[in-house]
Amino acid sequence: MAKKGDWVRIHSIVLHADERTGKIPEDTKKCDLEMWTKGFLQEDAEIGAQVTVQTACGRLEKGELVEVNPYWKHSYGEFVPELVQIDKQLREIMNFGGDK
Amino acid sequence: MALAKDYDSVMGRSNDIMKEALGFDYKQFESGSVAFDYEALMRATGYTLEEINRIQSRTGVGNTPLLELRNLSALSRKYAKPGYGARIFAKDEMANASGSFKARRAACAVAHAKKLGYKGVMASTSGNYGAAVASQAAMQGLQCIIVQECFDSHGVGQPEIIEKARACEAYGAEVLQLTVGPELFYTFLSVLEDTGYFNASLYSPFGIAGIETLGYEIAMQCRELLGKDPEMVVCTNAGGGMMTGTARGLLKAGATGTKMVAASIDLTGLHMASDKQFNLKACTTGHTGFGVPYATDPDHSDVPRSAARPLRYMDRYVTVTQGEVMYMTEALANLEGLERGPAGNTALAAAFSLAQELPEDAVIVISETEYTGAGKHVQPQLAFARKNGIDIHFGDPAAEDKPGVNIILPKDPGYIKCKNADLEHFRASLIKKSVKAHCPDKSKLTDADLQFLAEETKSDIAFVQKVLETL
Numbered sequence: 062m063a064k065k066g067d068w069v070r071i072h073s074i075v076l077h078a079d080e081r082t083g084k085i086p087e088d089t090k091k092c093d094l095e096m097w098t099k100g101f102l103q104e105d106a107e108i109g110a111q112v113t114v115q116t117a118c119g120r121l122e123k124g125e126l127v128e129v130n131p132y133w134k135h136s137y138g139e140f141v142p143e144l145v146q147i148d149k150q151l152r153e154i155m156n157f158g159g160d161k
Numbered sequence: 162m163a164l165a166k167d168y169d170s171v172m173g174r175s176n177d178i179m180k181e182a183l184g185f186d187y188k189q190f191e192s193g194s195v196a197f198d199y200e201a202l203m204r205a206t207g208y209t210l211e212e213i214n215r216i217q218s219r220t221g222v223g224n225t226p227l228l229e230l231r232n233l234s235a236l237s238r239k240y241a242k243p244g245y246g247a248r249i250f251a252k253d254e255m256a257n258a259s260g261s262f263k264a265r266r267a268a269c270a271v272a273h274a275k276k277l278g279y280k281g282v283m284a285s286t287s288g289n290y291g292a293a294v295a296s297q298a299a300m301q302g303l304q305c306i307i308v309q310e311c312f313d314s315h316g317v318g319q320p321e322i323i324e325k326a327r328a329c330e331a332y333g334a335e336v337l338q339l340t341v342g343p344e345l346f347y348t349f350l351s352v353l354e355d356t357g358y359f360n361a362s363l364y365s366p367f368g369i370a371g372i373e374t375l376g377y378e379i380a381m382q383c384r385e386l387l388g389k390d391p392e393m394v395v396c397t398n399a400g401g402g403m404m405t406g407t408a409r410g411l412l413k414a415g416a417t418g419t420k421m422v423a424a425s426i427d428l429t430g431l432h433m434a435s436d437k438q439f440n441l442k443a444c445t446t447g448h449t450g451f452g453v454p455y456a457t458d459p460d461h462s463d464v465p466r467s468a469a470r471p472l473r474y475m476d477r478y479v480t481v482t483q484g485e486v487m488y489m490t491e492a493l494a495n496l497e498g499l500e501r502g503p504a505g506n507t508a509l510a511a512a513f514s515l516a517q518e519l520p521e522d523a524v525i526v527i528s529e530t531e532y533t534g535a536g537k538h539v540q541p542q543l544a545f546a547r548k549n550g551i552d553i554h555f556g557d558p559a560a561e562d563k564p565g566v567n568i569i570l571p572k573d574p575g576y577i578k579c580k581n582a583d584l585e586h587f588r589a590s591l592i593k594k595s596v597k598a599h600c601p602d603k604s605k606l607t608d609a610d611l612q613f614l615a616e617e618t619k620s621d622i623a624f625v626q627k628v629l630e631t632l
Contacts, residue, residue, distance in 0.1 A: 075348055076168060085342055089436040092314035095340045096348060117335040118281060118304040135323045138541030143570055147491045155232060155496060
């Protein structure tokens with residue numbers, strides 16, 4: 062249960078697949094145009110409920126409640142072994158640290 | 162009575178919404194045919210270069226350092242013939258508030274919105290411009306909404322774009338994140354209409370005039386430091402604003418001999434509006450997927466007439482590969498101690514190769530760097546590509562690169578070689594598209610139209626007429 066006033070993320074369908082315009086590739090035409098935004102929940106609600114939020118700039122926006130206390134999950138990524146090979150190669154070519 | 166908010170109704174009111182949201186009517190610049198008065202549009206900002214510089218100075222924007230990349234210049238010389246290998250300099254635009262040159266565009270647009278009494282600003286952008294507008298709105302006390310194309314239909318977002326959303330929120334903006342597709346413009350217009358905010362478009366004259374200070378600074382800094390103008394300036398090219406504004410600034414400084422080179426990452430074969438291909442690219446900007454359509458058809462942007470018209474200023478257009486840009490980004494950190502990019506290093510990858518065509522005393526300036534952060538960095542962008550099935554290995558990018566299938570990291574710096582794009586073809590393409598859109602009966606084209614098309618393509622009337630014969 063999310064409480065009124067919680068900071069939440071909501072999801073909505075802007076256009077259903079059959080409402081999309083003609084100038085897009087076939088694979089995209091098969092998908093809904095979806096939207097997410099965040100705001101303060103205006104009433105107590107369960108995940109999955111249709112709710113209203115007040116966004117950062119004070120707008121009211123409706124959508125399905127999908128996340129409470131949303132946070133960023135992107136990172137510096139998993140190790141890519143090629144990168145240390147590039148570093149090693151460049152420092153060897155430039156002879157960093159002088160002759161051994 | 163409440164206005165109908167369905168797709169057709171909102172799109173049908175596009176012109177009126179734009180007029181309200183920009184503070185002027187683009188009709189005043191139109192001739193009714195192909196030509197429109199581009200310089201009058203640019204003058205419509207009402208600000209001189211000095212005034213823009215003052216606006217930017219108040220908000221932590223501009224006067225960024227010009228850094229000589231000595232180790233990268235020396236590395237490039239190892240692959241050049243004797244006596245060749247120009248000095249490479251970078252305009253460290255990361256030093257702007259919000260971490261990219263986009264702050265120059267935003268400072269000007271937001272200041273104008275404030276002057277006209279708007280309560281907030283809106284921009285449609287998945288790039289650094291969102292953070293720039295949000296940061297400037299925070300400084301100047303306005304509300305801000307950024308609309309992003311961010312996710313595929315599985316809700317998987319590009320890490321680089323997610324980081325940019327985070328930055329917008331950090332500066333207090335509301336971020337609307339959408340799945341792939343050009344109908345994002347409908348959402349943008351609809352919210353613009355509801356809020357009455359200013360359209361801080363990347364392509365408004367304010368957005369372009371703000372970049373002129375960058376070109377002007379490059380000329381002044383080169384004269385002070387080197388006693389001459391740069392032989393070449395390389396601009397990462399996506400929407401065309403960087404090329405347009407920088408070139409205009411250089412010209413305002415009197416640097417008429419500098420060659421202007423556009424550089425984009427080659428993403429040929431990937432469709433930008435494809436849901437499946439959206440996450441098969443490792444760089445979400447600086448690529449040909451934006452660079453070519455915006456150069457050849459600048460007016461398909463979010464304003465009636467774009468102020469970014471890169472073919473007016475471009476002397477040459479080159480492409481590099483994703484792998485080359487990633488390699489150069491790593492090189493910039495390791496050999497120069499500057500962690501920047503990656504997408505903004507597209508021009509650097511090109512400059513590394515172009516430097517080898519010029520003598521050692523020549524000067525090449527790359528017009529920008531940009532901040533690096535979680536998600537917006539070589540490692541997460543390559544890791545994301547690998548997770549999406551992209552084959553990443555060392556090799557020869559020129560021989561093996563296939564966007565959406567692989568990323569070829571050059572097996573040594575000698576394999577970083579930019580390719581010439583067919584600028585004549587792009588020029589012809591712009592002419593054909595303009596005529597088709599504004600004057601399909603070519604017999605009705607006026608002398609002013611021909612002159613306009615020659616200016617649009619940095620060519621001459623003979624070239625325009627030759628192209629028209631093929632229509």
